[in-house]
Amino acid sequence: MTIANDPSSEIYQLALHSAPSGIMVVAENGDILYANQTLADMFGHDIDALVGQPVEVLLPEKFAAAHRRHVENYARRREPRPMGSGRDLEGISKDKRRFPVEIGLHPAQTDMGPVVIATVIDITTRKAIEERLRRHEEELSELVAERTRELHTVQRDKERMLDQLIQAEKMTAVGTLASGIGHEINNPLYVILAAAEAISDAKDAARCHAHSQEILKQATNIANIVKNLSRYTQPGSRHDLEHVDLNKSVASAVHLAQRTFQGDQIEFKITTSPTPEILAKSEEIQQVLFNIVRNAIQAINGNGRIGIHTLSLEDWVCVRIEDNGVGIPNEHLKQLFDPFFTTKGPDEGEGLGLYIVRQIVTRYRGTIDVENAASGGSRFELRFPVADQKISKRSTNETSCSGSG
Amino acid sequence: MKHHVLVLDDEADVRNAIQLQLEGTRFEILEAENVDQATGLLTDYAISIDVIICDVRMPGASGVEAIEIFQREFPTTPVIVLTGFPDVDLSVDFMKQKDVVDFLTKPVEKDKLIAAVEQAAQGRKLFE
Numbered sequence: 001m002t003i004a005n006d007p008s009s010e011i012y013q014l015a016l017h018s019a020p021s022g023i024m025v026v027a028e029n030g031d032i033l034y035a036n037q038t039l040a041d042m043f044g045h046d047i048d049a050l051v052g053q054p055v056e057v058l059l060p061e062k063f064a065a066a067h068r069r070h071v072e073n074y075a076r077r078r079e080p081r082p083m084g085s086g087r088d089l090e091g092i093s094k095d096k097r098r099f100p101v102e103i104g105l106h107p108a109q110t111d112m113g114p115v116v117i118a119t120v121i122d123i124t125t126r127k128a129i130e131e132r133l134r135r136h137e138e139e140l141s142e143l144v145a146e147r148t149r150e151l152h153t154v155q156r157d158k159e160r161m162l163d164q165l166i167q168a169e170k171m172t173a174v175g176t177l178a179s180g181i182g183h184e185i186n187n188p189l190y191v192i193l194a195a196a197e198a199i200s201d202a203k204d205a206a207r208c209h210a211h212s213q214e215i216l217k218q219a220t221n222i223a224n225i226v227k228n229l230s231r232y233t234q235p236g237s238r239h240d241l242e243h244v245d246l247n248k249s250v251a252s253a254v255h256l257a258q259r260t261f262q263g264d265q266i267e268f269k270i271t272t273s274p275t276p277e278i279l280a281k282s283e284e285i286q287q288v289l290f291n292i293v294r295n296a297i298q299a300i301n302g303n304g305r306i307g308i309h310t311l312s313l314e315d316w317v318c319v320r321i322e323d324n325g326v327g328i329p330n331e332h333l334k335q336l337f338d339p340f341f342t343t344k345g346p347d348e349g350e351g352l353g354l355y356i357v358r359q360i361v362t363r364y365r366g367t368i369d370v371e372n373a374a375s376g377g378s379r380f381e382l383r384f385p386v387a388d389q390k391i392s393k394r395s396t397n398e399t400s401c402s403g404s405g
Numbered sequence: 406m407k408h409h410v411l412v413l414d415d416e417a418d419v420r421n422a423i424q425l426q427l428e429g430t431r432f433e434i435l436e437a438e439n440v441d442q443a444t445g446l447l448t449d450y451a452i453s454i455d456v457i458i459c460d461v462r463m464p465g466a467s468g469v470e471a472i473e474i475f476q477r478e479f480p481t482t483p484v485i486v487l488t489g490f491p492d493v494d495l496s497v498d499f500m501k502q503k504d505v506v507d508f509l510t511k512p513v514e515k516d517k518l519i520a521a522v523e524q525a526a527q528g529r530k531l532f533e
Contacts, residue, residue, distance in 0.1 A: 183462050183489035187419055190489075190512035194422035197515045218418070262462060 022120035044094035060092045078107040100127045188218035243277040253289035264302035271309045275317045279387040280364045291353045299325030316383045323377040413443045414460040426515040440471045455526040461488040483525040
């Protein structure tokens with residue numbers, strides 16, 4: 001005799017009753033025909049008390065009426081419904097405790113007519129875990145949002161600090177510039193003073209006229225010096241990008257360098273090609289060029305040649321700045337643009353010049369590279385994306401200026 | 406006897422301004438735009454130079470180097486420094502050198518310049 005063939009077998013009963021799911025057989029009219037021990041325990045009833053009861057005794061009252069309709073509908077279709085395919089349901093125990101359940105249905109035809117075998121699982125624990133997971137997920141996404149907000153703040157702070165650095169570095173350069181500018185302004189001022197004194201002493205109208213012409217000339221000189229300087233030092237609005245002609249920026253950076261380092265023996269050789277304009281802030285581009293030129297002047301120790309060459313390369317405008325100085329040791333090439341990297345003494349700058357150069361260049365989606373030229377000096381190459389594709393019509397020209405400026 | 410003031414400044418406009426301010430005084434201006442020209446005039450025995458007015462920031466040999474040369478080779482000729490950039494450290498350094506008799510900054514008024522030149526020239530007379 002096999003166990004499966006004898007429902008009255010003790011092992012057969014034991015197997016059914018110890019199944020991990022609650023199992024019951026429900027008649028077409030909704031009465032419970034059979035319940036295993038697991039189901040009875042789940043709902044807190046005795047098996048005997050359940051058998052013969054309508055299945056709705058296991059449901060909270062508010063589901064009971066709806067359930068009756070479900071049973072009738074189901075009786076018409078009678079398709080198996082596996083676990084987890086239905087909606088979330090609730091069961092109610094004898095002591096009125098409500099708990100979430102999942103139910104699988106399997107229709108069958110028996111001697112007692114059509115029945116449904118229902119499998120029931122108490123999913124309280126699973127629901128609790130799901131809820132914990134959901135809450136955890138919420139906390140996580142809140143955390144992510146918070147971190148994102150923090151990162152935005154950090155990014156904003158970084159941007160602001162960079163702006164301040166750029167401005168501070170400019171001011172350091174202005175400090176160096178001040179002595180040069182002082183010289184340059186005081187000279188014309190002196191000429192003006194002497195001419196004015198001469199006018200107040202003179203009786204001859206023709207001489208007065210000559211002196212006043214001198215005054216006009218020198219006053220215009222001073223005005224131009226101040227204008228160039230203020231263009232360089234003003235912080236400028238963050239959003240005011242303009243079309244910048246790199247050839248003009250090169251010219252004014254060289255002019256500024258000549259003023260700052262007058263007395264040095266530097267020969268500038270500037271070769272410009274017609275280059276399209278780039279989109280940037282002109283005083284920042286001038287700052288970039290001035291810093292690189294200043295570096296070159298320091299590399300040649302105030303005595304040597306600096307070549308500057310502008311050219312147009314497809315969608316890029318390119319500036320090459322080359323000196324005939326000592327070059328950069330290969331081990332320093334990689335660190336050159338790092339903040340606070342300096343080979344100079346403590347009084348000669350904080351090592352921020354080239355760092356700021358790279359920050360500005362990157363801000364305008366440009367690139368900067370440095371290498372040691374065949375001549376032995378260093379060569380910087382800057383590239384900026386073209387603002388638009390229109391190429392200016394100016395012809396190539398070459399200028400050379402030497403001496404002190 | 407004519408009295409001579411040697412003006413060493415790389416800018417013609419500045420040399421002209423000095424010329425203008427010393428016009429009508431007993432001093433005649435000799436102009437030099439670099440150290441070589443200045444030493445050339447100083448070694449010319451046909452002219453006696455009473456006072457040197459010297460700029461500081463110049464291309465080539467700076468005013469500082471020029472003054473060292475003057476001090477070494479023409480120790481009896483007083484030097485007035487006339488600079489466009491007032492630098493306290495520099496002026497102290499200069500004043501320690503015995504032949505720098507005055508330190509003036511541009512722009513300097515006519516009266517002040519004349520007084521400085523007069524004083525330097527008289528000092529030289531005493532020194533000799």
